[in-house]
Amino acid sequence: MTSYTFRLDPELKEQAFSVFRSYGLNPAQALKMILQQVVSTKSIPVQLDYQPNEETMRSIRDLRNGDYETVNSIDELVAQIKAEQGRGG
Incomplete structure (x- = not known):
């Protein structure tokens, strides 16, 4: 197992972790699921709409x-x- 430390805005952290808790997940479980999705789809599981100027x-x-x-x-x-x-x- 590997540990990773990163900084989050406190408000963003609380809002995101609240969503994780609503699914019965702790942050480590949720982030592991997200990383597994990245690997299995070879894509980032968010919509990246770029509108050039x-x-x-x-x-x-x-x-x-x-x-x-x-x-x-x-x-x-x-x-x-x-x-x-x-x-x-």
């Missing part, structure tokens, strides 16, 4: 359309950014 969506569209520039170094990228800022863009 407009800037991210624009970047995704540009990548899909092949509308992007490549750079060969960080220095080149920084120079391009500075040049765009100097043009007001």
